[in-house]
Amino acid sequence: MxxxxxxxxxxxxxxxxxxxxxxxxxxxxxxxxxxxxxxxxxxxxxxxxxxxxxxxxxxxxxxxxxxxxxxxxQNDDFINQVYNKILTKFLNDDSSSISSTYSKVKGKLGSRLSTYTLSKDNYFVTSSYSSL
Structure with missing residues (x-):
């Protein structure tokens, strides 16, 4: 014991x-x-x-x-900020394939649509892409 x-x-x-x-x-x-x-x-x-x-x-x-x-x-604002910064970086970096593809698509849209045939919907599509 x-x-x-x-x-x-x-x-x-x-x-x-x-x-x-x-x-x-x-x-x-x-x-x-x-x-x-x-x-x-x-x-x-x-x-x-x-x-x-x-x-x-x-x-x-x-x-x-x-x-x-x-x-x-868990912070949605932080996730959105990071996402936006990454997209901006890729779209503004001329050496990235995403930026190159974006520029080609934007160029094709702009060159294929003449100003007198643009409708309100066409303008909306091109302006939303150009604001990225």
């Missing part, structure tokens, strides 16, 4: 703190043979270094990327 009791700590017997000073010691128990202590300040520095500089950096970056990506996916 005493072996089972060694595996438990009674929290009610510990002194509870409301705040921690940088010089306070934190108990580190490996659970087997030794107990050590580290100052709160050193513990925070070590945790920060491992999170932002060392072993945890890639994990931290993945969490941030995932969070940002999820938020942006």
């Amino acid at each position: 005493s072996n089972e009791q060694d595996n438990y700590i009674q929290i009610k017997d510990l002194n509870r703190l409301q705040s921690v000073k940088n010089t306070d010691l934190l108990l580190l128990d490996d659970g087997v043979a030794s107990c050590n202590a580290i100052t709160f300040e050193n513990f925070l520095q070590t945790a920060k270094d491992k999170t932002f500089k060392g072993e945890g950096l890639n994990y931290f970056k993945d969490i941030i990327k995932s969070t940002i990506a999820t938020e942006l996916q």
Whole structure:
């Protein structure tokens, strides 16, 4: 029975703190043979270094990327802005095949329709394409 009791700590017997000073010691128990202590300040520095500089950096970056990506996916205004910028980039980039195709279609529409045969519907089609 005493072996089972060694595996438990009674929290009610510990002194509870409301705040921690940088010089306070934190108990580190490996659970087997030794107990050590580290100052709160050193513990925070070590945790920060491992999170932002060392072993945890890639994990931290993945969490941030995932969070940002999820938020942006749910923002319709952001999606529309990106879509419009991509379309504008492709349509204004003379080296892209999309821009080349757009220019050819626009040129064919403009050259094949004479001004005296344009109806209101024809004008609407050409003006909507030219505003892209």
